[in-house]
Amino acid sequence: MRNSTRSEVDPFIVMDVMEAARKAEEAGRHIIHMEVGQPSTGAPSGARKALGSALENNALGYTVALGLPALRKRIAQLYGEWYNVDLNPERVIVTPGSSGAFLLSFTALFDSGDRVGIGAPGYPSYRQILKALGLVPVDIQTAPENRLQPVAADLAGQNLAGLMVASPANPTGTMLGHAAMGALIDAARGEGASFISDEIYHGLEYEAKAVTALELTDECYVINSFSKFFSMTGWRVGWMVVPEDHVRVVERIAQNMFICAPHASQVAALAALDCEDELRENLAVYARNRQLMLDGLPKAGFTKIAPPDGAFYVYADVSDLTDDSRSFAAEVLEKAGVAVTPGLDFDPLRGATTLRFSYARSTHDIEEGLARLALFMASRG
16 A cells, blocks of 8 residues: 555654663663653652542543533643733643644644744754644754854745744743743744744743743643653643634544543643642752753863753754764764664754753662763773
């Protein structure tokens, strides 16, 4: 049978790294996981208890396509608590993870062949989902002096139908302040481009609060998830906020694409929103891990790193060490027993000389991983 040209997407390299690490563990090796952006903690205890109760008393069938009304209302309340934004719950749409929100956003906003700008380095699945939908991803090569974030001048002459930004960003952890976010929103509007803000790492900030695009405009799509701050990666539940006149558009697409997000996950997500104390304890672990990485990576020999304001990543320029990050990451896994992600996932043009390190695991794992990396680098002379 033939395959469509839309199916010709690149692999998600970090998943290949995870598989190589799994095989090494299966062979009896102890691997330190710095490759995957997945919290080492599980779902908050309140979320698990709520689901246990629901399993005893509820058939957990389909919900309406937009999500449980109580969950949408509670998510809207979160914007008041975190950002002092008064958000109409009717604008909130619960999705099957942020990935479902990307599909809905790109389908609702763009036609086949439209050009959508994404920052490079950036989350690789933006590019591949856009390709699979018959859209054209346009990599915006960001500069270190701009904290590896797009700036307004980058949009000129690009003929974009849309712009996707992420703050805190994956893989860099850098954030956009109010002025920088506002300038991008204004520039996109000036180009006639729809503005999408990926805010999946909000809550995971260390020195300043992340800015939501909703503080600056209602004419945007905002995407978030319970995967990162709420430690619910495998539950596959997220949300999006859209302008009021887009709700029915997205609802129709969601009805046909997904029916609804998993009911069980929505029940757990609703309870997770009231588990702030436990989640702040998790954040304190990431903060310790971040400082260990900022101290330990340069000592090991990884000296050129982006300043990680949020999320749980450090992005390193390793051009002085390799011009093949994929083979270098394989060497690190083989000789040090540490799994790291090649930058090719995030930046096809410049990623051969970069690596991403995740510090989402336990502090003990981060300490052990840094010790192994230091020994590995010393052995290379």
